[in-house]
Amino acid sequence: MQETKKTTKERHPMPEQPPELRRHNFLEVPLGYTEEMARAEASRCIQCKTPQCVLGCPVAVPIPAYIKAIAEGRFAEGIRAIWEKNALPAVCGRVCPQEIQCEGRCILGKKGSPVAIGHLERFLADWERANGDGSLPAKEAPTGKKVAVVGSGPAGLTVAGDLVLKGHDVTIFEAFHKPGGVLVYGIPEFRLPKAIVEAEVKTLEQLGVTIACNTVVGRAVDVSELLEEGFDAVFVGVGAGLPRFMNIPGENLIGVYSANEYLTRANLMKAYDPLYDTPMVPGRNVVVVGGGNVAMDAARTALRMGAESSKIVYRRSREEMPARVEEAHHAEEEGVEFLLLSSPLHFDGSSDGRLTSVTCERMTLGEPDTSGRRRPVPLEGSEFTMDCDLAIIAVGSGANPLLTSSEPSIRLNRWGNIEADPENGKTFMRGVWAGGDIVTGAATVILAMGAGRKAADSIHDYLTRGW
Amino acid sequence: MFTIVRREELVPSSVILHEIEAPRIARKAKPGQFVILKATETGERIPLTMADTDADAGTVTVIFMVVGKSTSLFATLYEGDAYSDLIGPLGRPTDIEKVGHVVCVGGGTGIAVLHPIARAMKKAGNRVTTILGARNVDFMILKEKMNALSDTFIPMSDDGSTGRQGFVTDALKEILITDKPDLVVAIGPVPMMKAVSELTRTDGIHTLVSLNPVMVDGTGMCGGCRVTVGDQTKFACVDGPEFDGHKVDFDGLSQRLQAYRKVETEAMEDHRCRMEAQARKIEQA
Numbered sequence: 001m002q003e004t005k006k007t008t009k010e011r012h013p014m015p016e017q018p019p020e021l022r023r024h025n026f027l028e029v030p031l032g033y034t035e036e037m038a039r040a041e042a043s044r045c046i047q048c049k050t051p052q053c054v055l056g057c058p059v060a061v062p063i064p065a066y067i068k069a070i071a072e073g074r075f076a077e078g079i080r081a082i083w084e085k086n087a088l089p090a091v092c093g094r095v096c097p098q099e100i101q102c103e104g105r106c107i108l109g110k111k112g113s114p115v116a117i118g119h120l121e122r123f124l125a126d127w128e129r130a131n132g133d134g135s136l137p138a139k140e141a142p143t144g145k146k147v148a149v150v151g152s153g154p155a156g157l158t159v160a161g162d163l164v165l166k167g168h169d170v171t172i173f174e175a176f177h178k179p180g181g182v183l184v185y186g187i188p189e190f191r192l193p194k195a196i197v198e199a200e201v202k203t204l205e206q207l208g209v210t211i212a213c214n215t216v217v218g219r220a221v222d223v224s225e226l227l228e229e230g231f232d233a234v235f236v237g238v239g240a241g242l243p244r245f246m247n248i249p250g251e252n253l254i255g256v257y258s259a260n261e262y263l264t265r266a267n268l269m270k271a272y273d274p275l276y277d278t279p280m281v282p283g284r285n286v287v288v289v290g291g292g293n294v295a296m297d298a299a300r301t302a303l304r305m306g307a308e309s310s311k312i313v314y315r316r317s318r319e320e321m322p323a324r325v326e327e328a329h330h331a332e333e334e335g336v337e338f339l340l341l342s343s344p345l346h347f348d349g350s351s352d353g354r355l356t357s358v359t360c361e362r363m364t365l366g367e368p369d370t371s372g373r374r375r376p377v378p379l380e381g382s383e384f385t386m387d388c389d390l391a392i393i394a395v396g397s398g399a400n401p402l403l404t405s406s407e408p409s410i411r412l413n414r415w416g417n418i419e420a421d422p423e424n425g426k427t428f429m430r431g432v433w434a435g436g437d438i439v440t441g442a443a444t445v446i447l448a449m450g451a452g453r454k455a456a457d458s459i460h461d462y463l464t465r466g467w
Numbered sequence: 468m469f470t471i472v473r474r475e476e477l478v479p480s481s482v483i484l485h486e487i488e489a490p491r492i493a494r495k496a497k498p499g500q501f502v503i504l505k506a507t508e509t510g511e512r513i514p515l516t517m518a519d520t521d522a523d524a525g526t527v528t529v530i531f532m533v534v535g536k537s538t539s540l541f542a543t544l545y546e547g548d549a550y551s552d553l554i555g556p557l558g559r560p561t562d563i564e565k566v567g568h569v570v571c572v573g574g575g576t577g578i579a580v581l582h583p584i585a586r587a588m589k590k591a592g593n594r595v596t597t598i599l600g601a602r603n604v605d606f607m608i609l610k611e612k613m614n615a616l617s618d619t620f621i622p623m624s625d626d627g628s629t630g631r632q633g634f635v636t637d638a639l640k641e642i643l644i645t646d647k648p649d650l651v652v653a654i655g656p657v658p659m660m661k662a663v664s665e666l667t668r669t670d671g672i673h674t675l676v677s678l679n680p681v682m683v684d685g686t687g688m689c690g691g692c693r694v695t696v697g698d699q700t701k702f703a704c705v706d707g708p709e710f711d712g713h714k715v716d717f718d719g720l721s722q723r724l725q726a727y728r729k730v731e732t733e734a735m736e737d738h739r740c741r742m743e744a745q746a747r748k749i750e751q752a
Contacts, residue, residue: 175686177505177512177552214554216686220491241688245700252693252700252719254726261689269511269683277511277537278683279730353722400687402705 009112012041014119019333023303026189026272029330030094030119035073038123042070045115048107053117056105058450059158061085063102063117070120079128082121083137087161087204088154088449090129090196091183093122096446097324129199136207140167145463148173148231150217150403153181154445155237155436157201158452159459160209166460171210171231173217178268181239182445185268186260188297190304191327194267218403223410223432233431233459236410236418237452240437242400245393246289250347255281255355259294259394266301283390286310287358289344290394291321296328298392299336307390310336315343315363315376341365343376345383347391358388397442410434417441425455433459468549472526477608482532482576483542484518490525492555498583499561499677499709502527503685505552506540513537514682516708517556518579518609527555530579530608536734539742557685558708561675565592567649570642571617572635572663574600574655578608580677581654586616588652594618596648598638600659604629636662648672653712657721664712674712678703680723695719 015031016022022029033041045067053063062081069078082089098104098118106114145168149156152174160170178184180197205211217223217238226234243258245251262280265271269278286302288295291314302310312331314321317340321328332338341363348357362382365374399416411419411428418427418434425433435451437443473486492502501516519528533542544550561584569588573581578599589595597617601607602625610629614620621638622630631638635655642648643666651674653663660676667674680692680703687705694703697714701707 175554176684177554214552215491216554216557219556219686220495241686243688243690245690245693247700252695252723254723258690261683261691264683264689270509276509277734279511279727279734281726352725353719402687 008044008108011044011113011116012037014116019330019335022190023300023334026304028193029190032126033119033123035075035127038070038120039073041116042067042120044108045071046107052105052107053102053115056102058101058446059085059453061089061102061121066124067115067117067120070124075124075127076132079124079132080137082124085453086121086449087158088200089121090125090200091154091192092446092449093118093120093125094192094196095187095444097444099325101446125196129196136203137165139165139207142169143167143463145169145232146171146230147459147463148226148234149237150223150226150234151175151181151237151239151436151438152179152201152211153237153239153436153448154183155239155448155452155455156181156235157204158449159235159237159433159435159456161204161207162453162456163459164204164207164209166456168460168463170208171212173215173221173226174211174213175216176268177213179211179213181237185264186294186297188263188267188301190300191297216402218406223403223407223429227431232463233433235425235452235455235459236403236427236432236434236438237436237448238400238403238438239448240397240399240417240442242398243393244396244398246344246395248344248346250349250355251393253347253349253355254353255283255349255389256347256391256393257281259288259290259298259392260397262298262392263294263301266305272301272305280305281390283307284309285387286390286392287313287344287386287388288392288394289313290396291316291323292394292396293323293327295392295394296323296331296336298394300331300334302390302392303334303336311339311386312336313339313342313344313358313360315341316373317341317365320373341376343378344391347388355389355391356387357385358391359383359385399438399441404438415441423454424458425451426458431462468551469553470549471544471546472524473528474544474546477530478532478605480533480542482530482606482608484528484530485541485544486519486521486526486528487550487553488525489527489553489555492553493520493522493525493527496520496527496556497560498563498587500556500558501685501708502529502553502555502557503682504529504541504550504554506537506544506550508551510540510551511537512552512554512683512685513541514557514679514685514704516580516677516679518582520583527553530576532576535731536738539735539738554685558704559706561587561652561709563587563591567593568596568646569593569650569652570596570598570639570648572598572600572639572651572653572655572659573613574635574659575606576608577655577659577677578613581652582609582612584652584654585613589616589618593650596642596646597621598623598635598642599630600624600635600655601629602626634662635659636666639663639666643667643670643672650675651712652676657717657724660712660715661717664715664717668713675709676712676715677708678710678715678720679708680720681726694723
């Protein structure tokens with residue numbers, strides 16, 4: 001106890017692969033806590049009477065309880081405490097922006113660093129995978145009700161996990177050949193190993209969830225047909241998978257990718273692995289446009305694919321960058337260069353249509369716009385041109401109309417997102433719920449899970465008590 | 468897994484037909500729509516437009532030419548083998564209406580894509596003239612079927628080994644003068660679709676083409692298949708694959724189709740070397 005008291009101010013850092021090594025491989029960057037590190041870090045938690053951290057978690061994980069369990073070495077109990085609220089702890093521990101959620105509210109953060117809640121959640125999930133006895137959470141008696149979940153991203157997986165535990169018969173329909181949504185096609189291996197996603201999905205299957213891959217709802221079957229086929233409720237969690245382009249000259253040159261395409265080829269299709277058949281344009285001088293986590297993922301992936309230089313071009317300054325501080329920091333350590341206050345004007349190519357350069361202009365920050373961020377304003381005569389044979393556009397994504405256009409009774413807002421009650425996920429179509437990015441626009445994994453949780457509760461109410 | 472129930476070599480070792488069990492897709496598919504196939508865990512996703520569907524049997528039929536590693540791999544699948552993944556129906560179906568005289572122009576494996584569309588056009592009460600083009604008699608696939616469903620059937624070949632010697636555009640030129648069509652549907656190699664569209668542009672005859680850009684997901688989430696149509700960027704997988712031939716930027720499409728030519732050639736070479744090595748091993752044993 002003596003020793004832990006001395007170290008209460010700063011958190012225990014998680015060991016990482018050194019930057020010069022990891023920029024050439026796809027292995028996970030943070031290596032995880034050892035049992036000793038986890039127990040020492042868990043001992044920093046002061047077990048608040050009214051824990052703020054839980055309020056900061058969109059799915060209200062009982063944080064102090066599992067941290068106490070770690071401190072006392074009761075790891076199996078700890079993971080079970082998390083499972084009551086979160087079916088995907090190995091994922092959330094890795095990709096949640098804890099600094100603006102649980103850890104952002106930790107009281108220790110006021111005078112030192114907050115408890116490493118995310119690292120500890122990850123530790124328990126990893127410990128369970130390595131040492132657990134495979135025992136599953138208890139399920140309630142079968143209700144005879146059938147639920148269809150459309151999309152197997154974080155929102156859909158949460159709904160499926162919640163409802164199967166409540167005794168409902170759940171089928172997930174997924175358009176891709178693998179479940180996981182952005183967890184498998186978007187977030188790279190070095191941030192979230194795909195084996196972990198597979199393990200968490202497998203747990204759902206062991207609980208009795210059926211996963212029908214290769215099924216494009218909206219084409220192979222419509223939402224209303226699912227209801228006619230005998231599903232009592234449908235949850236739509238199809239995400240925000242429509243890439244935005246900038247509509248500037250040269251954007252259709254060979255070598256210009258949407259981040260969605262680039263990351264799908266790399267992550268889902270494993271283009272980085274010579275055993276897999278999907279090809280990718282190997283970039284030497286790579287430019288990634290955008291400043292979010294997706295841009296960081298793309299720039300870091302390009303380095304690992306052998307790029308000599310990988311640059312982030314972002315039109316605002318570092319402060320406005322929407323990427324997590326940790327991700328931007330990791331990218332920079334690995335050698336990604338940041339060209340801030342810059343925006344592409346046009347791409348240029350060779351006579352056979354291949355990208356050779358990008359011309360950008362410098363920006364300055366003007367008055368705040370509707371988003372509250374200062375609006376970038378071009379600086380006259382500031383154009384500059386860079387060699388570039390691979391450009392990745394990561395300026396956000398919108399709602400994919402494939403499903404929603406096939407079902408007009410699901411009402412949409414003017415951005416094409418589904419209108420759903422923020423409290424319970426109900427749409428304007430009876431028996432149909434929606435949640436995650438298809439409702440909110442591109443957001444975070446844990447917010448999608450939070451929306452899934454609310455929808456699952458509401459679906460359960462409906463199935464047991466009526467609309 | 469999606470099991471192959473029938474395999475036919477329409478052109479020996481070159482053009483292969485697979486009839487595949489996929490009841491959900493067979494029930495919903497309409498002419499003009501496509502599927503994405505992936506043969507194995509490590510394989511890539513390849514789009515192919517359906518040549519036929521049988522809702523009762525629960526099968527879809529694809530016809531492909533062996534051009535690279537993936538199609539070579541597909542060609543090694545026989546009856547009873549299976550694709551690991553089959554996704555569809557994808558894309559927008561063809562607008563089938565009674566318009567009068569429809570001229571269907573097909574080239575190469577594009578004939579397979581044209582087949583269900585021509586049949587639906589006929590069924591909708593149109594008078595159908597079909598012009599098929601192939602390098603020689605062996606490569607003119609579905610000849611009897613297309614002949615049977617057409618009011619007028621005009622085969623053309625590069626070497627004159629079937630029908631007349633010449634290009635599909637030679638036959639189309641004459642029809643434009645003698646028997647003006649109300650609609651032209653042209654499906655085949657990009658240069659052919661471009662040439663047909665150029666021919667019909669002067670008379671303003673509505674011309675549909677079916678585009679075949681590089682695709683990954685086929686559901687509109689990556690934009691890899693983007694094409695320029697009337698100065699707008701369209702995603703062929705969700706906005707197409709059919710577009711107004713008079714508005715398509717065929718040169719841009721041709722260029723983007725070359726994106727992976729080098730890696731594709733390397734993959735094919737590598738594949739061939741392995742197959743040959745394997746064959747030698749089998750011979751020695």
